[in-house]
Amino acid sequence: MDHLHEQACEACQTGAPTVSEQELQELLPQIPDWQPVVRDGVMRLERSYAFRNFRQALNFTHQVGELAEAHDHHPAILTEWGKVTVTWWTHKINGLHRTDLILAAKTDRLPGSAG
Amino acid sequence: MDHLHEQACEACQTGAPTVSEQELQELLPQIPDWQPVVRDGVMRLERSYAFRNFRQALNFTHQVGELAEAHDHHPAILTEWGKVTVTWWTHKINGLHRTDLILAAKTDRLPGSAG
Numbered sequence: 001m002d003h004l005h006e007q008a009c010e011a012c013q014t015g016a017p018t019v020s021e022q023e024l025q026e027l028l029p030q031i032p033d034w035q036p037v038v039r040d041g042v043m044r045l046e047r048s049y050a051f052r053n054f055r056q057a058l059n060f061t062h063q064v065g066e067l068a069e070a071h072d073h074h075p076a077i078l079t080e081w082g083k084v085t086v087t088w089w090t091h092k093i094n095g096l097h098r099t100d101l102i103l104a105a106k107t108d109r110l111p112g113s114a115g
Numbered sequence: 116m117d118h119l120h121e122q123a124c125e126a127c128q129t130g131a132p133t134v135s136e137q138e139l140q141e142l143l144p145q146i147p148d149w150q151p152v153v154r155d156g157v158m159r160l161e162r163s164y165a166f167r168n169f170r171q172a173l174n175f176t177h178q179v180g181e182l183a184e185a186h187d188h189h190p191a192i193l194t195e196w197g198k199v200t201v202t203w204w205t206h207k208i209n210g211l212h213r214t215d216l217i218l219a220a221k222t223d224r225l226p227g228s229a230g
Contacts, residue, residue: 054189058180061194065173074169074196079176081189081206091196 004030005105009071010098018043018095031104036096037087043096044089045104049113054081060112067106073099075107119145120220124186125213133158133210146219151211152202158211159204160219164228169196175227182221188214190222 004027010016019027024036034047051057061079064086068074078085086107088100107113119142125131134142139151149162166172176194179201183189193200201222203215222228 054180054184058177058184061176061180061192062173065169065176065194069169069173077176077194079180079192079194 003105004102005109007098007102009073009102014092016090016093016097018090018093019098019101023098024096024101027098027101031101031108033108034104042089042094044087045096045100046085046087047104047107048083048085051082051084056112057082057084060084060110063110063112064107067103067110071099071103073103075103118220119217120224122213122217124188124217129207131205131208131212133205133208134213134216138213139211139216142213142216146216146223148223149219157204157209159202160211160215161200161202162219162222163198163200166197166199171227172197172199175199175225178225178227179222182218182225186214186218188218190218 028034028036034045037044037046049060051060057079061077061084064075064077064084073090076087088104089095090097090100143149143151149160152159152161164175166175172194176192176199179190179192179199188205191202203219204210205212205215
């Protein structure tokens with residue numbers, strides 16, 4: 001199986017298919033710390049990262065922001081003292097696109113993610 | 116009345132008094148865009164700022180983070196495309212300290228807050 005974190009993100013168009021339940025179950029083991037959550041009726045992928053202080057959390061937020069800008073796909077990032085929660089989903093399709101799983105995998109590989 | 120944004124933040128100790136209802140009503144007109152919200156039983160001050168894109172939102176998050184570090188008092192900052200939501204409260208007293216109102220006023224005066 002190709003590794004998610006090595007895959008390219010497709011530009012996501014309105015009407016693109018959401019990830020199927022089967023595909024999700026196949027791919028989630030590659031991003032085991034991410035939880036699928038349904039909020040406001042929309043499936044999302046969410047993970048919290050722990051840090052030793054606020055500065056490290058803020059630095060990681062910056063890295064996630066740069067990753068998002070590089071792929072023109074933007075998560076919600078909640079920055080708190082010692083903690084960052086990242087939530088990926090695709091607004092245009094009100095759900096999860098394969099791109100969200102790829103970007104979750106790339107988020108795990110950011111240098112600041114280790115805390 | 117002294118302006119909130121010009122006041123110094125006291126170091127907040129466990130056992131310090133929360134802002135009284137009367138004090139809150141007196142001071143909120145100085146920060147009219149901030150909403151007192153109770154979440155998980157804790158009173159907080161929350162405001163969302165609108166931006167034209169993700170980059171501007173991320174830059175503002177960085178400014179709020181630096182303000183927080185400068186005062187060693189840390190809010191929750193939710194960064195999304197075109198939007199940043201800042202929530203101030205004081206963990207040590209499970210509620211609002213005068214410092215939270217002062218930092219809300221200072222947040223409003225950050226250069227990036229205009230969007």
